[in-house]
Amino acid sequence: xxxxxxxxxxxxxxxxxxxxxxxxxxxxxxxxxxxxxxxxxxxxxxxxxxxxxxxxxxxxxxxxxxxxxxxxxxxxxxxxxxxxxxxxxxxxxxxxxxxxxxxxxxxxxxxxxxxxxxxxxxxxxxxxxxxxxxxxxxx
Amino acid sequence: xxxxxxxxxxxxxxxxxxxxxxxxxxxxxxxxxxxxxxxxxxxxxxxxxxxxxxxxxxxxxxxxxxxxxxxxxxxxxxxxxxxxxxxxxxxxxxxxxxxxxxxxxxxxxxxxxxxxxxxxxxxxxxxxxxxxxxxxxxxxxxxxxxxxxxxxxxxxxxxxxxxxxxxxxxxxxxxxxxxxxxxxxxxxxxxxxxxxxxxxxxxxxxxxxxxxxxxxxxxxxxxxxxxxxxxxxxxxxxxxxxxxxxxxxxxxxxxxxxxxxxxxxxxxxxxxxxxxxxxxxxxxxxxxxxxxxxxxxxxxxxxxxxxxxxxxxxxxxxxxxxxxxxxxxxxxxxxxxxxxxxxxxxxxxxxxxxxxxxxxxxxxxxxxxxxxxxxxxxxxxxxxxxxxxxxxxxxxxxxxxxxxxxxxxxxxxxxxxxxxxxxxxxxxxxxxxxxxxxxxxxxxxxxxxxxxxxxxx
Numbered sequence: 001x002x003x004x005x006x007x008x009x010x011x012x013x014x015x016x017x018x019x020x021x022x023x024x025x026x027x028x029x030x031x032x033x034x035x036x037x038x039x040x041x042x043x044x045x046x047x048x049x050x051x052x053x054x055x056x057x058x059x060x061x062x063x064x065x066x067x068x069x070x071x072x073x074x075x076x077x078x079x080x081x082x083x084x085x086x087x088x089x090x091x092x093x094x095x096x097x098x099x100x101x102x103x104x105x106x107x108x109x110x111x112x113x114x115x116x117x118x119x120x121x122x123x124x125x126x127x128x129x130x131x132x133x134x135x136x137x138x139x
Numbered sequence: 140x141x142x143x144x145x146x147x148x149x150x151x152x153x154x155x156x157x158x159x160x161x162x163x164x165x166x167x168x169x170x171x172x173x174x175x176x177x178x179x180x181x182x183x184x185x186x187x188x189x190x191x192x193x194x195x196x197x198x199x200x201x202x203x204x205x206x207x208x209x210x211x212x213x214x215x216x217x218x219x220x221x222x223x224x225x226x227x228x229x230x231x232x233x234x235x236x237x238x239x240x241x242x243x244x245x246x247x248x249x250x251x252x253x254x255x256x257x258x259x260x261x262x263x264x265x266x267x268x269x270x271x272x273x274x275x276x277x278x279x280x281x282x283x284x285x286x287x288x289x290x291x292x293x294x295x296x297x298x299x300x301x302x303x304x305x306x307x308x309x310x311x312x313x314x315x316x317x318x319x320x321x322x323x324x325x326x327x328x329x330x331x332x333x334x335x336x337x338x339x340x341x342x343x344x345x346x347x348x349x350x351x352x353x354x355x356x357x358x359x360x361x362x363x364x365x366x367x368x369x370x371x372x373x374x375x376x377x378x379x380x381x382x383x384x385x386x387x388x389x390x391x392x393x394x395x396x397x398x399x400x401x402x403x404x405x406x407x408x409x410x411x412x413x414x415x416x417x418x419x420x421x422x423x424x425x426x427x428x429x430x431x432x433x434x435x436x437x438x439x440x441x442x443x444x445x446x447x448x449x450x451x452x453x454x455x456x457x458x459x460x461x462x463x464x465x466x467x468x469x470x471x472x473x474x475x476x477x478x479x480x481x482x483x484x485x486x487x488x489x490x491x492x493x494x495x496x497x498x499x500x501x502x503x504x505x506x507x508x509x510x511x512x513x514x515x516x517x518x519x520x521x522x523x524x525x526x527x528x529x530x531x532x533x534x535x536x537x538x539x540x541x542x543x544x545x546x547x548x549x550x551x552x553x554x555x556x557x558x559x560x561x562x563x564x565x566x567x568x569x570x571x572x573x574x575x576x577x578x579x580x581x582x583x584x585x586x587x588x589x590x591x592x593x594x595x596x
């Protein structure tokens with residue numbers, strides 16, 4: 001009984017920890033920057049900046065599904081997903097850019113960022129592994 | 140030989156190192172129902188040509204129709220290699236219920252260009268493209284990006300019979316350089332400059348010798364540029380173009396330039412008129428509000444004799460027709476009154492020359508019945524939108540237009556519009572718009588209602 005109670009406590013604690021997990025902006029290890037500010041992040045997600053300072057192309061990944069991570073990320077940028085989609089649509093329709101690839105899960109984002117040169121994405125902090133670097137923590 | 144081999148090797152190496160994206164195919168279409176009320180428009184005319192009345196009233200009945208306004212298909216591919224990054228982009232456009240079977244609408248290669256991106260600060264595009272001018276020109280046909288269906292007047296093909304877009308905005312270019320750079324962390328400077336063919340009226344319509352249809356037959360070219368600043372979501376820009384406007388049909392190919400038979404004769408003048416279009420644009424998003432506005436002024440450089448000729452043209456050509464018709468009437472009357480007069484043979488000869496001339500004049504009077512006294516033009520519009528939710532926007536728009544080359548528009552045309560756009564998905568928009576146009580001095584009032592949708596795929 002005691003051990004069951006302990007497991008329940010752990011589970012609830014785990015849920016609480018998970019629900020408050022920080023969102024982090026991650027990048028491929030080839031990216032020269034080690035930190036990024038909000039303004040630069042906005043430029044990257046609005047596709048108005050498309051190269052890192054070493055000249056490598058920035059490859060942007062977005063989360064397809066709504067959720068706490070996506071809400072926290074867009075909230076931090078002060079933009080709604082629809083607003084950014086309109087910006088991407090304008091660039092796409094004028095031939096000046098490609099909308100970021102939207103992936104279904106945070107694990108996929110971590111994998112794609114880890115395996116794509118110049119890639120950037122965002123996930124909750126507990127999904128991060130050693131194959132990517134963290135550029136910014138959104139509190 | 141060695142040199143050629145090295146060159147070949149370089150080509151192979153660069154080919155091997157080149158990468159390309161998948162070919163992207165995407166597009167959009169917009170369809171709607173439209174209703175246009177009946178209208179009258181009153182234009183001044185020589186009373187002798189209009190049964191004694193100095194006002195001619197043009198009437199149009201109410202119209203309504205469903206319309207597949209346009210479908211655009213894009214093909215896009217990115218390439219990169221040791222020489223940098225390239226993008227190729229093709230825009231195919233089908234408009235107005237296009238059907239080759241029924242001879243409806245049009246199928247156009249709107250854009251086909253190759254872009255070389257050296258850096259954010261320097262890009263160059265070659266091929267057919269819509270040049271940057273103010274804020275709206277480049278995206279005027281991208282219906283998913285526009286809340287409205289009835290666009291600000293000079294961008295609207297609906298009013299092509301009255302307002303020629305090309306008189307206000309450049310429609311096509313062949314080469315454009317452009318780029319942007321950060322002045323400070325929050326202020327961006329952007330620029331573009333283009334060169335292209337002269338306006339459409341200089342382009343060959345049919346095969347003639349070695350000149351193919353679609354080739355620019357003039358020695359003139361269009362050039363233009365825009366400089367802009369962007370501060371967060373606030374954009375401001377200034378644009379200018381320089382080219383020639385083809386008004387030869389009035390300045391040197393009119394019956395007034397060929398004979399003095401009517402009592403009106405002017406030596407032919409150059410009709411290739413230097414034209415400058417100047418534009419300014421301001422747009423921003425603040426909170427739930429969206430604002431966009433543009434200002435365009437079109438200026439011509441005319442010599443004094445050109446100015447004087449144009450300011451009298453409409454009256455003169457109408458008087459010429461009245462005079463010629465009067466002379467024909469007199470001669471005919473004299474022949475009928477005295478059929479045995481030996482001088483009748485001279486009169487008959489005069490009649491045989493005057494009759495086709497009168498027909499030519501009548502054609503010209505019809506064609507040029509709306510020519511004003513000057514050429515300068517002015518247009519501006521402002522649109523204020525409010526995002527009720529992320530998916531629903533309501534807006535109001537006002538346009539002002541004055542075109543002194545058209546007697547209908549030489550005073551001013553006011554255009555008011557209100558509408559709403561609901562986007563159940565970011566790629567689907569349902570749109571509704573009501574607009575009212577009026578020209579007070581011409582007693583012209585038109586109401587329009589449009590209900591439609593736009594889909595991006």
